[in-house]
Amino acid sequence: MNTPDRPVCVLGLGLIGGSLLRAVVDSGRPAWGWNRSTGAVDAARADGYDVTADIASALQRAAEEDALVVVAVPMPAVDTVLESVAAHAPHCVLTDVVSVKAEMAAAVERAGLAPRFVGGHPMAGTSASGWLAADVDLFRNAVWVVTVDDDTDPDAWIAVADLALSSGSVVVPARADDHDRAVARVSHLPHLLAEALAAVGAQGGELTLRLAAGSFRDGTRVAGTAPALVSAMCDANAPALIDALDEALAALNGARDALVADASTETLVSAGHAARLRYDEQLQWWEITDVVVGSPSWQNDLVDAGRRGGVIQRLPRRA
Amino acid sequence: MNTPDRPVCVLGLGLIGGSLLRAVVDSGRPAWGWNRSTGAVDAARADGYDVTADIASALQRAAEEDALVVVAVPMPAVDTVLESVAAHAPHCVLTDVVSVKAEMAAAVERAGLAPRFVGGHPMAGTSASGWLAADVDLFRNAVWVVTVDDDTDPDAWIAVADLALSSGSVVVPARADDHDRAVARVSHLPHLLAEALAAVGAQGGELTLRLAAGSFRDGTRVAGTAPALVSAMCDANAPALIDALDEALAALNGARDALVADASTETLVSAGHAARLRYDEQLQWWEITDVVVGSPSWQNDLVDAGRRGGVIQRLPRRA
Numbered sequence: 001m002n003t004p005d006r007p008v009c010v011l012g013l014g015l016i017g018g019s020l021l022r023a024v025v026d027s028g029r030p031a032w033g034w035n036r037s038t039g040a041v042d043a044a045r046a047d048g049y050d051v052t053a054d055i056a057s058a059l060q061r062a063a064e065e066d067a068l069v070v071v072a073v074p075m076p077a078v079d080t081v082l083e084s085v086a087a088h089a090p091h092c093v094l095t096d097v098v099s100v101k102a103e104m105a106a107a108v109e110r111a112g113l114a115p116r117f118v119g120g121h122p123m124a125g126t127s128a129s130g131w132l133a134a135d136v137d138l139f140r141n142a143v144w145v146v147t148v149d150d151d152t153d154p155d156a157w158i159a160v161a162d163l164a165l166s167s168g169s170v171v172v173p174a175r176a177d178d179h180d181r182a183v184a185r186v187s188h189l190p191h192l193l194a195e196a197l198a199a200v201g202a203q204g205g206e207l208t209l210r211l212a213a214g215s216f217r218d219g220t221r222v223a224g225t226a227p228a229l230v231s232a233m234c235d236a237n238a239p240a241l242i243d244a245l246d247e248a249l250a251a252l253n254g255a256r257d258a259l260v261a262d263a264s265t266e267t268l269v270s271a272g273h274a275a276r277l278r279y280d281e282q283l284q285w286w287e288i289t290d291v292v293v294g295s296p297s298w299q300n301d302l303v304d305a306g307r308r309g310g311v312i313q314r315l316p317r318r319a
Numbered sequence: 320m321n322t323p324d325r326p327v328c329v330l331g332l333g334l335i336g337g338s339l340l341r342a343v344v345d346s347g348r349p350a351w352g353w354n355r356s357t358g359a360v361d362a363a364r365a366d367g368y369d370v371t372a373d374i375a376s377a378l379q380r381a382a383e384e385d386a387l388v389v390v391a392v393p394m395p396a397v398d399t400v401l402e403s404v405a406a407h408a409p410h411c412v413l414t415d416v417v418s419v420k421a422e423m424a425a426a427v428e429r430a431g432l433a434p435r436f437v438g439g440h441p442m443a444g445t446s447a448s449g450w451l452a453a454d455v456d457l458f459r460n461a462v463w464v465v466t467v468d469d470d471t472d473p474d475a476w477i478a479v480a481d482l483a484l485s486s487g488s489v490v491v492p493a494r495a496d497d498h499d500r501a502v503a504r505v506s507h508l509p510h511l512l513a514e515a516l517a518a519v520g521a522q523g524g525e526l527t528l529r530l531a532a533g534s535f536r537d538g539t540r541v542a543g544t545a546p547a548l549v550s551a552m553c554d555a556n557a558p559a560l561i562d563a564l565d566e567a568l569a570a571l572n573g574a575r576d577a578l579v580a581d582a583s584t585e586t587l588v589s590a591g592h593a594a595r596l597r598y599d600e601q602l603q604w605w606e607i608t609d610v611v612v613g614s615p616s617w618q619n620d621l622v623d624a625g626r627r628g629g630v631i632q633r634l635p636r637r638a
Contacts, residue, residue, distance in 0.1 A: 123532040143530060172529055182527040186520045190534035192584065193512045195591025196570040200563055201505045202594035206628030208501040209601040210491055211462060213442040215509035216598070218537040223595035227588045238582040244519055245575050249568065251515040256564050263557040265511065269546045272514025275521035276542035279535070282528040309525030 006159060007031060009062040009092075010070045011081055013040045013051060015125060016097045017072025018134030021049060023167040026136050030065075034058040036077075040131040055081070059088035068159055070120075071096035074229060075103065075236040082111035095120045095160045099183060100236040101147050101176035118160040119147035119176060122169055123187070129226050140168035143311065148173045148302050154294035154318060162315055170285065171312040173302035184240035189248060191222050191230050192241075198223040285311045294319035325478060326350060328381040328388045328408075330400050332359045332370060334444060335416045336391025337453030340368055342486040345455050349384075353377035355396075359450040374400070378407035387478055389439075390415035393548060394422065394555040401430035414439045414479045418502060419555040420466050420495035437479040438466035438495060441488055442506070448545050459487035462630065467492045467621045473613035473637060481634055489604060490631040492621035503559035508567060510541050510549050511560075517542040604630045613638035 006029070010021045013035040021044070024031040032050040035041050044051040052058050062069050069092045073081050078098065085094060094117045098104045101119045108117045124142040144164035146157065161171045174182070198220040201212060222230075234241055255268040288310040291301045298319070325348070329340045332354040340363070343350040351369040354360050363370040371377050381388050388411045392400050397417060404413060413436045417423045420438045427436045443461040463483035465476065480490045493501070517539040520531060541549075553560055574587040607629040610620045617638070 123530050125533065143532070145530065172526070174526060174530075178526060179530070182523055182530045185523040185527050186531040186535040189519060190516055190538040192571065192574055192587060193516055193538060194534070194595075195584075195587050196567045196574070197509055197512055198591040198594035198598065199570055199587070200508060200566045202597045203566065204501055204504040205626070206601065207491070207493060207497060207626045208504050209598050210625075210628045210630070211442050211464065211493075211498070211501045212505040212598060212601075213462070214444065215513070215541045216505040218540050219509040219512060220591075220595050220598065221537050222534045223591040224599070225592070227585070227592040230592075231583065231585045231588045234584040234588070235578075235582050238578045241584075242575060242578050245571065245578070247519045247522065248515045249571060249575065251518055252511065252564065252568060252571075255511055255515070256561060256568065259554075259557050259561050259564070263554045264550065265514075265553040265560075266546070266550045268511060268514050268518070269550045269553070272517040272539075272542040273544075273546040273549075275517035276513075276539050278521045279517065279528050279531060279539065280543070282525065282531075306529075307524070307526045309529045311529070 007065045007067040008070060009058055009067040010072055012072035013044055013131050015129045015133045018131040019138035020070060020072060022134055022136040023139055027166045032058060043131050055084045056088055059084055062092050063089040067092055068163060069094050074232045075100060076232055078107050082107055082113060086111045086113055093156045093159045097122055099233045101179045103236050105176050116156050118152060118156045120160055121145040129229060142169045143172050144169035145172050145174050145179050147176050148299045149175060150299055152299055158293055158318055165315060173306040175303050180237050181240045184237055184244040188234045188237055188241045189244045191234060194220050194223040282309060288312050292317045292319045326384045326386040328377055328386040329391055331391035332363055332450050334448045334452045337450040338457035339389060339391060341453055341455040342458055346485045351377060362450050374403045375407055378403055381411050382408040386411055387482060388413050393551045394419060395551055397426050401426055401432060405430045405432055412475045412478045416441055418552045420498045422555050424495050435475055437471060437475045439479055440464040448548060461488045462491050463488035464493050464498050465490050466495050467618045468494060469618055471618055477612055477637055484634060492625040494622050499556050500559045503556055503563040507553045507556055507560045508563045510553060513539050513542040601628060607631050611636045611638045
């Protein structure tokens with residue numbers, strides 16, 4: 001079966017899973033979904049989608065139709081869902097959209113599903129959550145990490161990259177541990193800083209919050225996300241997050257010392273401004289075009305190109 | 320002279336001063352400006368505004384026409400500008416739009432200009448700077464702090480509040496030290512956290528920046544501001560900023576300890592989310608309507624109402 005025609009079975013219909021079901025159906029592929037709570041199931045059915053609260057039936061159909069199975073539940077619910085996958089659809093290509101990749105890969109390994117698994121993480125979201133917040137365009141022009149390791153199966157990798165590309169994203173290949181260290185810096189740390197800023201602001205009382213303008217509003221935006229989702233995401237990446245947090249604490253302690261000694265924030269402010277300029281420059285994509293999936297050393301070639309900031313915008317050739 | 324007809328002399332034509340000159344002229348009041356660098360003067364003249372690079376002539380005209388004089392230069396340039404005010408227009412009502420209020424009041428005191436001075440701070444801005452970034456609507460629906468202390472002159476206070484209201488803002492009355500503690504929490508601390516986040520993100524290299532999405536983009540937005548402006552603002556409020564920074568460091572160190580001990584960010588994340596909800600609720604204004612400026616204890620009444628989050632939307636009555 002050509003991957004563009006492979007059906008998709010989405011397990012979990014929150015913001016990310018729900019948006020993915022919408023995007024896949026919108027791209028013309030057959031797709032169905034499962035969700036544990038019937039509220040989202042009823043709402044998705046009312047919107048015309050083929051969904052069920054019975055995970056066994058969703059996965060039996062996936063096995064029959066050789067579907068691509070996507071795990072889209074928070075990390076604490078992953079093991080239970082993978083048990084169902086192992087019971088009903090152990091031979092399907094399997095991916096996920098969970099925000100940590102090493103712990104996800106370990107869970108897949110425990111469930112005996114590693115041979116057909118390729119991890120994924122679309123870098124997209126809003127502070128809203130649940131099916132009602134799902135958006136068919138959530139992944140458009142987003143970056144979608146598709147993991148690569150030494151044992152990754154080329155066909156499974158192509159199938160998962162195709163899902164990301166057909167949802168409107170570009171693909172960034174990365175090792176699971178590289179991914180986790182990166183998102184600790186640019187996703188999980190921003191959440192912790194936003195929570196701390198919100199807390200310090202509110203501690204100042206009503207006048208203080210009345211004076212809050214753009215810098216506070218933007219700096220605390222993601223503190224509006226459901227706290228259980230933020231904690232689940234951060235806690236699952238604790239080791240890498242501790243390292244990133246330590247770097248931030250070192251920078252802030254340095255700024256504190258300089259404020260006390262010289263009433264000067266210049267060192268931190270100069271470094272931060274230069275870093276933000278680097279980020280702005282980095283927004284320009286460069287395209288990985290020369291890797292043939294399945295060729296010798298293709299996994300290392302993809303990992304190296306991803307580390308240098310490259311992205312995949314069209315499905316690569318298959319050796 | 321009725322305050323609505325009082326002319327306005329704006330000293331400094333960067334983002335804030337330039338936007339103010341535009342807004343005042345747009346409201347139909349006579350206004351002129353001064354800027355030290357001739358680049359902004361030429362640009363403002365080309366846009367049809369009455370501006371000069373000669374501060375003495377701008378201020379002599381202010382004295383002749385009993386103008387409201389607005390200091391709109393960064394804190395490090397304030398003393399020099401106030402010397403000119405003292406030399407040429409010592410009897411005009413004087414205000415400012417500088418981001419710290421206690422140090423500004425001290426500079427005004429040193430210059431012998433305290434009797435006619437009322438401090439101001441519009442909580443508005445963008446990461447851009449300079450005359451070319453100036454925007455006639457910058458202050459629309461913004462919060463504009465107008466300071467009150469035990470010696471504040473009622474007529475000067477009305478004149479400055481009127482400037483803020485006629486520029487489209489609401490007025491929040493506050494003591495200078497209350498203001499400085501508040502903006503340390505909700506303006507200066509957000510800048511330091513944004514700088515630290517940008518630095519830690521960029522330190523991760525190209526893959527890391529490639530994976531940066533909304534939380535990093537919003538969390539580092541103000542790190543794009545010209546570093547000299549950020550440092551000038553933060554450094555002038557060093558004592559209050561150190562206190563706010565210490566609260567943030569305590570929260571982040573607590574989160575680090577909990578991550579190490581229990582792989583849990585729940586305490587910080589719950590507190591931050593609750594705080595962000597308080598901020599969202601606070602966005603609703605309540606109006607201060609019962610204070611008559613110049614009546615007994617009017618200064619304390621305004622300070623108390625401001626501390627409880629009240630705003631002024633219409634020019635108060637004068638006793």
